[in-house]
Amino acid sequence: MANLHVTRPRPDVVLITLDRPDKLNALSYGLVEDLHRTLDDVKADNECRVVVLTGAGRGFCSGLDLTEPFPEEAKDGLEFPRSSMRWQERIAELTTKLAHLRQPVIAAVNGPAYGGGFALALASDIRIASADARFCTQFIKLGLGGCDIGVSYTLPRIVGAGQAFDLILTARTVDAPEALGLGLVSRISDGAVLDDALAIAETLCGFGRFGVESTKQVLWANLEASSLEAALQVENRSQILASTSGELREAAAAFANRKKG
Incomplete structure (x- = not known):
């Protein structure tokens, strides 16, 4: 361009x-x-x-x-x-x-x-x-x-x-x-x-794909949060969705391997 x-x-x-x-x-x-x-x-x-x-x-x-x-x-x-x-x-x-x-x-x-x-x-x-x-x-x-x-x-x-x-x-x-x-x-x-x-x-x-994308979305969304409780609701849902991506299991396995080493 x-x-x-x-x-x-x-x-x-x-x-x-x-x-x-x-x-x-x-x-x-x-x-x-x-x-x-x-x-x-x-x-x-x-x-x-x-x-x-x-x-x-x-x-x-x-x-x-x-x-x-x-x-x-x-x-x-x-x-x-x-x-x-x-x-x-x-x-x-x-x-x-x-x-x-x-x-x-x-x-x-x-x-x-x-x-x-x-x-x-x-x-x-x-x-x-x-x-x-x-x-x-x-x-x-x-x-x-x-x-x-x-x-x-x-x-x-x-x-x-x-x-x-x-x-x-x-x-x-x-x-x-x-x-x-x-x-x-x-x-x-x-x-x-x-x-x-x-x-x-x-x-x-180097971080999880879904984790980075959802973090940006939550940060922008919670600029408009009406209360701490409302912000927590958005965070909680994002964390549970992120846990289904498989990236948490990969990170946990990598952490366990580092401890063994």
Whole structure:
């Protein structure tokens, strides 16, 4: 695809690289559509167990391509404002696709993640940053509302409501150390952030297939849990289903063999 580079560092890991480095991987119509198609393909790929998302060049994603904020291709023959709403919804749907993938998504943030790029990172399951990563909501700086592409949902759940209000209303830039302190990312890479992301992917691939998929589903589902009891109900059912896969017996047998050795 012209705007994406998709590779397999190992048979069960798909690496998606946003590939518009001259534009800091800004979200054009072509990139949005290529990413939709790729995520659809990945969701149906039974061999893929983990997805790694990163950007080409010196940035992760700088957000919407402002040279053409309302591309002609996105209008689909509709008049304003229906055409603009259709395009807005199409971009925003990328976040639900990331969250609803069966496979965990690791965002390897290798530079600026602004606006829509920040939203893509927030919708990922694990975020790790390079030392020069930067994060900014940016939307309110563009004469728009500060809440867009899911950030009003994802950001408060990651860093808490108080910090999220600050970051969204002021649209200030957060560097990698502050992002780590806020809990926005789980680690900062000492070297190549992509290498660290692939190492995490390898770890996840060493666990049971059903166990990893169900863990992601339960974590997202329980963000909406109304009580501890409701969360436990989801967990309990997931654990019993996981126990029928045969992976528990394999793990128990391997553990017994290690004790004998």
